[in-house]
Amino acid sequence: MNAPAKLGLKQRYSLLTHGLDWKPSYQPMDKIYPYAEFEGIKIHDWSKWEDPFRLTMDTYWKFQAEKERKLYAVLDSFSQNNGQMGLSDPKYVNAIKLFLTGITPAEYQAHRGFAHVGRQLPGVGPRVAAQMQSLDELRHAQTQIHTLSHYNKFFDGFHEFTHQHDRVWYLSVPKSFFDDARTSGPFEYFIAIGFAFEYVLTNLLFVPFMSGAAYNGDLATVTFGFSAQSDESRHMTLGIEVIKFLLEQDPGNLPIVQKWVDKWFWRGHRVLGLVAMMMDYMLPKKIMSWREAWEIYFTEAGGSLFQDLARYGLKVPKYADVATAEADHISHQNWLTFYQACHAAGFHTWLPTDEEMGWLSEKYPTTFDKYYRPRIELFREMEKDGKRFYNNALPQLCSVCQIPMVYTEKDDPGTISFRSSEYKGDKYHTCSDGCKDIFDNEPEKYSQAWLPVHQIFQGNCGGATIEEVLKWYKLNLGADNLDQAGSPDQKMWDEWMAARSRVAG
């Protein structure tokens, strides 16, 4: 008897995706997929879509189960062995507070977005891939919450992350990014998250930062980080596939796609400014600067990518040069903003030590000593004189990225970058040419943005004082925020270390 030969990977993929599709007979396609056409994208042949990973659902479940088994074994062991005591420094925990409150809810939003796209695209190939990605994103949110729940047993600031994600001023930055993507059409969503975010930018978030977690003794975070990132490789492939597919299907798709690439590159770059600050200022032991990470993952990897896509007529995102110039400034400007506003934040701040400033000068030879060291030294003097500076004014926010207007002009770091547009008789402010272009293309959308500062002024955030707003955020003044020195977190850590040295004799 001849046993049937085992099917090859390509055949298996074809049978388990394209082979499972059917043509509807009693409903027209546009009734089943009502969002497929309004963005102006033209698709002539969905069967040309092929996911290069050729992952089928059965293999997907097998690998994901294996990843989960590995991850949860590590988490259990981390928790059983009090892994939090092996951190390089308790300051590190503040970076993962920002991760849980700012990034984890975004994973959940990405899950919902892909669930929607996985239902709404008329092609079976991208529907199956979007379905898997939707499940991946849900898994990321869950594993991050499980991992960080261990820290919540000991440290302040982890307790109300979902409540805070919808309210707190700086968390509106990643929130608005995903709200914006999820309220666009299915093709724009795919380009926004699948291409601009996953392919061009998430390496900057997950690879060097997670490597930094490994270097700072956070076994738990590094494990969920790389477990999540193993899915990202698949997402990245999907992101590049969607771009190629759209550009190959119809020449009329190019200008639409280019506009989305420009928009979502710029929005992603703005969100990742938070990660820049985490890498340069919040990791006690540093592995590479934001500037170096930008060189590797945007200039080098993005350069090769856009050279490849040039054959379709696609150009490097507009304002990529501005983003690259900003890589020398963004982490410093963000951290100093949080330093001045940490009485309204959900984590602690501190000034860099002399040794850290030495590292920053070396990594940022053209900007740190000239523009940022003098400010840090001034803040240090003020602290010494008992006049620790807090900025009590509410900042003007950009109507698109929702970041306070703290960034400077590309060619003049002494001048705040500031743009404005008129729409229906009102004035709207933006922080850059990139954000202004986005506003001007869709003013009806961005004029409705929920801007945290405006909402405070309108009386929608618990009251007019910082104490009242913090209460509405469910942030505990003096415990969840202010300086790391003197915080309950630091006190607890010092007691652990003292107890450890007593035991050691």
Added chain:
Amino acid sequence: MPRIVSITLQNTDDARPIIEAITADNADCTVHSYPGIVKIDRDDSLTVRRSSVEQRIGRDWDPQELHLSMVSMAGNLDEDDDYFNLSWS
């Protein structure tokens, strides 16, 4: 300007033989070690061969097992039963 393709793997017991196979099979690749991960770059193209990994681990190996160890990649992917290739066209 040469276009760089890249693969990043976890620095674990499962991934080390794969890293070895890649460095043996792809002349002139550059290996960067960071905490927890290894990033391998090469101009234009890079291949992971099933046979080469199998030789090192002494059992059958499916290139899709890369999903368990891979952290990131750059390049257009072509995957089949016997290889996993990244390239720029």
